[in-house]
Amino acid sequence: VLRLQVDEQRKARSTPAVLAEIVKEEGLLAPYRGWFPVICSLCCSNFVYFYCFHSLKATWLRGQRSTPGKDLIIGIVAGVVNVLLTTPLWVVNTRLKLQGAKFRNANVQPTQYHGIMDALVQIVQREGVGALWNGTFPSLLLVLNPGVQFMIYEALKRQLRRGVLRELSSVEAFLIGAVAKAVATTVTYPLQTVQSILRFGQHRQPTEQSKLLNSLRSVTYLLINRVRRSGVQGLFKGLEAKLLQTVLTAALMFLLYEKITAATFRAMGVKQRVPSR
Template identity: 70%
Template structure:
């Protein structure tokens, strides 16, 4: 119990939250472009910079930062939960011993599931607020009128029921495999490089980290697209099953996407997502590692769990 409530876990949680908020703020417009490309199927522009230029021209200079506060709030809570759960479970399970790849994968998966179940309502609300007021090309999308985070929660519960706050939970749980895929490719690439040299440079680590994240994102991107559509909640779904996030609706949305736009329709917005994911992850972990190390130094504690 002491390990779960330790200052060390709290430091990791706060550092992870601050790192993610910093990185997302810097690269927020890329996420805006990605979300528009995923949700607004009839948008003709295919590239990130063209979508951002359209948004600025039609909706104003600050439009790429629409919904910044709810996204940052959700991201802060999400990363706090993930880092705290991950480090607490790791402390309980490892208990001072050297961690293994298998243990890291299991702990990461469990932390991801806990994070999804606790924070999905926040992501549903921030997805809708981020898209509110957008000029869509798809006439099937019903506009919303939320005054803020609290009002969005109130209207969703009143009009759609409390379970609507967990729209997209099923694909979100499947996306917990994203970091597992990333870790698998990262370790494989690292082993291949170590066969040719004694030690990896910082550039080596950055490149294989970027490649592994790009592969994980590409593999799981169709599920991320479905997740965004379900969270937005203003598309026509399978009339035989209105349970948002169910396996049937996930398969239905995937099928409809491919039917209308071909297999590449599943990857609309991938360019923006890859740019945002790789750059944001790199900056997040930089801030996270520096802040964690500085905090432990100030507190006079030893960071016993090196990654």
């Protein structure tokens, strides 16, 4: 996904074709490059988001019935906290995943990092502390992604329960998690492309354009530039692979979340309450 988002010169093909091309050029382990920082980033990010979401929901609702609007607002607030705390991990994650890649784009500068801590140190030394928050602005806009995701998930969950407190089946949790993430990802994908470019931060930019980084004008410039070069479809380059990745991940995450939550309540002997209308 990152290859197609960051490297404009790489042709958009089917996911298997792109994977085959990467393996042929860079070896069998290339698709797994940066797997450890990905796991670290996902664990930290999901923990922060889920903790904030449910803490805010419990504090605000206090047993009252939730609504899609309230879920969206709570999801956005939790997303903002998550972005501000975990963006440095995602910046490092993006760079380590793309390090050593064979780009078609000559404007991409190579990097030499030796792990998460080394990447953090080098980025601070060479680019300043602020570089760890590259892409924060589009990331803040992208809090709509988990916000929309949780709003749809909670709405579908309420429809399935229909006011009756019961544990969702594995199939139900998996399917509504997949649907929620698919909608949220498709709606916000152009901003995710801009976010990846800014986090990577290794494109050579003209002086007058580099001043626009991490600003609304920078995001607008990158979106317009992508449309000019590749058309509107260029904004959705790599969407197929992104959906395969995030939808499956989110569906499994919600499935595990529901099962772990239910098991925890049972172990603690706590009965969940149906929110009052």
